[in-house]
Amino acid sequence: MNGYEYCDGNPLMNVDPSGLDSWDDAANFFGGWGHSLTYGATGWAAQSINRALGYGEFEYGGGYFTAGCAVGAIHSLAITGAGGYAAFAKSTPLMIPTWQGAEQLLLAKFGGAAQYAFKVGGGTRRVVDVLADRVAHEAKWGFVKMSPRIRAQIIADAALLNNGDVRRVEWHFFTSPVTGRGASKSVISALRAAGIRVTYH
Numbered sequence: 001m002n003g004y005e006y007c008d009g010n011p012l013m014n015v016d017p018s019g020l021d022s023w024d025d026a027a028n029f030f031g032g033w034g035h036s037l038t039y040g041a042t043g044w045a046a047q048s049i050n051r052a053l054g055y056g057e058f059e060y061g062g063g064y065f066t067a068g069c070a071v072g073a074i075h076s077l078a079i080t081g082a083g084g085y086a087a088f089a090k091s092t093p094l095m096i097p098t099w100q101g102a103e104q105l106l107l108a109k110f111g112g113a114a115q116y117a118f119k120v121g122g123g124t125r126r127v128v129d130v131l132a133d134r135v136a137h138e139a140k141w142g143f144v145k146m147s148p149r150i151r152a153q154i155i156a157d158a159a160l161l162n163n164g165d166v167r168r169v170e171w172h173f174f175t176s177p178v179t180g181r182g183a184s185k186s187v188i189s190a191l192r193a194a195g196i197r198v199t200y201h
Contacts, residue, residue, distance in 0.1 A: 069101050
């Protein structure tokens with residue numbers, strides 16, 4: 001028996017006065033799982049699942065919620081196939097608590113390789129979030145404004161297309177609970193000019 005299980009085995013760094021934090025983690029995981037499994041209709045559905053399982057309330061956000069979202073998305077795909085994912089993606093709007101969750105959802109949908117690195121002219125390195133069937137998928141979480149980093153990514157992605165390294169590049173925009181979703185006009189214009197597909201979730 002682990003006498004410090006109430007604070008994840010680390011009583012020097014973690015605090016859990018009630019001894020119930022592990023139940024909170026489980027609630028958040030099943031909240032994310034319910035979020036995906038019900039195609040985003042979590043307001044009552046995921047809370048109902050949590051209550052039925054005895055895990056209490058959950059909060060949107062955090063690693064456990066994100067992990068639950070990813071597992072739920074995989075279960076949805078396994079149960080309903082592409083049609084189920086289409087319904088999931090059309091829910092209004094898909095609220096993703098972290099950028100990592102957005103990347104995990106792309107990987108769950110498309111498969112392939114995560115964080116795939118290309119060498120683009122002059123020794124520049126471009127890491128795409130997911131590469132599947134020679135399509136580079138980039139996850140963007142929250143509202144995106146033009147910046148030197150975003151401009152460099154667009155230029156590198158255009159080079160990947162022009163060099164024939166990929167057959168398509170697609171940027172996916174996910175909703176952040178704080179900043180919303182989408183991109184500035186300058187970002188969208190640059191993406192379209194480069195031949196990069198834009199998808200909103």
